[in-house]
Amino acid sequence: MGIEVSTERPAVIKDDKYRYDSFKNGNVFEGKKTGRLPAMGWNSWNAFGSGNTEALTKAMADKFVELGLDKLGYKYIVLDDGCYKQERVDGKLSNEEVKFPSGFRALADYIHDKGLKFGMYNDIGTNLCAGAAVGTCGHELTDARSYIDWGVDFIKVDNCYYLWDNATFSNAENAKYTYAPNIKGIEVEGNGLALKLSVAYAELRGAGAEIKDGCATGIGTFDGTGPQNSPVGDMSAELVFKVEAPVDGEYGLQIRYATGREPGTGCWLQIASGPEGETKIYYDDLVPESGGPTELVSSDHFMIGLKKGENIIRLMNHRRQENTLCSYAALLEAFNEINKDHGILLSICEWGKTQPQNWGYKVGDSWRILNDITFQVGGDGNPGRGEWASDYTPGVAVQYDKAVIMDGFAGLDKGWNDPDMLMIGMNGLDMSQCATHFAMWCMMNSPLMLGLDLRRVNKGDEIYNIIANEDLIALNQDALGVQAKRVFSTLAKEAPDKEYIRDNNRADILAKPLADGSIAVSFINLSDHTWEQELSVSIDTILGFIGNKMKDKEDFANAASYKIKDLWSKKESSLDAKQISVSDIPAFGNVTYRISPYVG
């Protein structure tokens, strides 16, 4: 039985597969396909924003074929926001008639007739980000039927106007669903046990919470939309009390708490108890509000189960992640119900807010890791503008800085980190930056969604030579399906593959194993000046990081020499040493090699 979502309240979770405690079990939900490589295609947003039209979309499809992009692996043509009517018609989605006069089925047919695939956009909230009141929330089955009827192959699903989080355009007070109340202490009684424990006797596990004025606060999942925090490690916190129970049985739990409706202090509490590693959920709902984050009240008695001996009582709120997972799962399950073999690719776009690297693999093929890569999108006749770096999420380097240490979350059995659509061809980025942008995305197995007006591209021009670089695309689409690992950074202190580094005055080295036993190595200069110093990495160092993912690690390690191909200049050379070195990388530039052991 699937999850039931509504606009009335967060989903009632009856199956543990939707819960936080299942996030690490590696199981994907029914209908989620594994074994898929990153999606390649074109998305309308960076190119045309809400101004995309049927005519423009057809022109892009025509250009796909004219440029031969389809032969290079690009296949999805995706309509982003701005294509629907502002309201549902008879409860259904329908096309905005000025911009898409022929309807979506006709457009899908046009695209399919060219051998391409058709993608669309929606949102798990009540409205789309551009405002149309046609979000999927509560309409999953109806919308799934429409998408299947229209022949949709790909769906990007946003997170604006989400009812159970303080997402973009949502009620800011929705934070009440995403954090537990501030907690002062607990009382446990029953079966001869009577304990009164303050938070001084508890343990704060995970990250993001703290003890303040004698109360635990910040119990929830912190927001990953902005670039402030590392994506690696704990993303949420729990308050955990240890209790010794005299016998197996039911016990009363009373909690001293204060509620709020703001990040850090909410109203939703989850209580689990039992021996460590075997806890069971006993409460998962709002608690009566106290009157404010400093107004403490005592709860009624919650009944919990304890086993004889040592137990833990977990006070927590993982609903920020669980609710979002449930909403995406509801859409996937609706597709399954209409056609269990649907195969529609689900692109999760909740901007990293609920740390989807932890749960996205269960339902989606990729998950955005941050807010948008640019907010200066183009229009017909306006290329829009991208940046290399910024203090917030716009910028190639900002998205890269986060994605480059997220390889542990990606794979053929999971899906792909999505640092957003490509900005190649937009104003603001020079060709060196565009080439490095492309090399980064290829090395990181990121979806390759072009975001420019393809009418400005001609075969053999600078932009074409970047987006049509078959050697780079081959890395992204390599059958082994392993995201590159950062094996060296000039600014890393100890662990280049895990440290979140945001200072761009540096150079990185990435390495990626490939299906034929080769590896790809990319030397990336993120700085605005030529990196004159030699950058060097040994084969041993590389194998230390990626050897466990390689097909023939020993063959590679023991090779007497290697063939090296520069994937930009196409020059080939031999390497007899066990060290690979590069120097004088231009500002924002990269050198990317495919390195293969010579056989025999």
Place this chain on the structure above:
Amino acid sequence: MSVRELLDLLEKKSAQPEVFKDAFSEKNLTACGIDINAKELSRLDAAILMHKYLLEIEGVQDLEDISGAEVLKDLYDCRKCVNHIAQVYLRGLIAPVRYPLPDGREILLFDGKNLYKERSLSCTDYM
């Protein structure tokens, strides 16, 4: 002020009334998500309309560097409006809202309805 009242003002300023009528037709505005009959003009809709006017009627190119608008602490709350807000704010066409904090400081907002108060943002954003 209503949406139509702002449109009337802009139309009077326009030297190309026919181009204006087409660009700001009800159909086109509906396609942009703007209710032409709205009795109250929101600050976001005003930003969208004024930016559209600059681009399509006056032919004014966008300012390339919009980082100066990051003083508006809710700039990124409306992901799809960021450039509209930034362009009209940086040109001085729409003033920010000053929002007082409990400790006596104040922050600048464009709209303020959806201000994020995440702990992770508070250290830097409320400075």
